Amino acid sequence: MRAAGFYSFGSPEMLELIEIETPQAGAGEVRIRVKAAGVQPVDCAVRNGFSPPGVTITFPHVTGGEFAGVIDQIGEGVTYFAVGAEVLGFRLQFTYAEYVVVPVNQIVAKPDTMPWEVAGGLSGAGQTAHTAMAELRVGKGDTVLINGAAGGVGTVAVQVARARGAAVIGTASEANQEYLRSLGAIPVIYGAGLIDRVRALAPNGVDAALDAAGEEGLRVAAELVKDKDRVGTIVAFQLTEELGVRWIRSNRSASRLAELVQLYSEGKLRIHIRNTYPLSQASAAHREVETGHGRGKVVLMIESITKS
Missing domain, CATH: 3.90.180.10 (Medium-chain alcohol dehydrogenases, catalytic domain)
Structure with missing residues (x-):
């Protein structure tokens, strides 16, 4: 073959x-x-x-x-x-x-x-995002920060978090701001001043955060989220010990994939x-x-x- x-x-x-x-x-x-x-x-x-x-x-x-x-x-x-x-x-x-x-x-x-x-x-990005939202205990009423929200993992994480009843703030380039809005996220441009922009959008604080883009967003997340066990990265593994946050590894299974397929069939995931x-x-x-x-x-x- x-x-x-x-x-x-x-x-x-x-x-x-x-x-x-x-x-x-x-x-x-x-x-x-x-x-x-x-x-x-x-x-x-x-x-x-x-x-x-x-x-x-x-x-x-x-x-x-x-x-x-x-x-x-x-x-x-x-x-x-x-x-x-x-x-x-x-x-x-x-x-x-x-x-x-x-x-x-x-x-x-x-x-x-x-x-x-x-x-x-x-399956790949989908199960990683689903694993992250489960391990970070994202649920109804939470405010979640997703760094790199327009990428493969970020796109699914936004939608899974929304399906769990959370509000989502997503970082992305200026070109992807409207895309994030279409997914149900509150978009924010990454770069200098990110932490202040997120604080303005979430005056009551951020409950959990997933980094899918790298160091800058992860450091902001670690500063904003009080419970470091609810901050995870799939990218900047070298910083997990320094910042006291989680290294998220995908926990793949047919049942997890079936949940994603069900969300897709219900129109809750694209x-x-x-x-x-x-x-x-x-x-x-x-x-x-x-x-x-x-x-x-x-x-x-x-x-x-x-x-x-």
């Missing part, structure tokens, strides 16, 4: 179309013909030499951790899903490919109303697709994600030409 992989660590240009063996579903597993695979910042980190916990990188390596597609093979013992079912899911690496094999507890059914590109880009690329242009997708700017998700669209 075709995949986008790399033979050595380095720049986005290391990614190329390669031919590897088509995987087979084992007991308790399904094989999915992939239609879309989201591109996450961690994928770029892996290409640059990062090894996720539990992963040993060997070459050629295929990265990627979220996907959507059609089940085309069922392993022994699988009864809930059938061949032909449209699903979305997650796994640890190897999703930039025509086919992926996963345990059946790492997929959920795709609603007919959900486009492939949205399904392929939902995913903005920034751009899509064919599998052959995975390097261009990585370059775009590595700019660190822009709203929403970048997704690879995969047309299978390999017979299973």
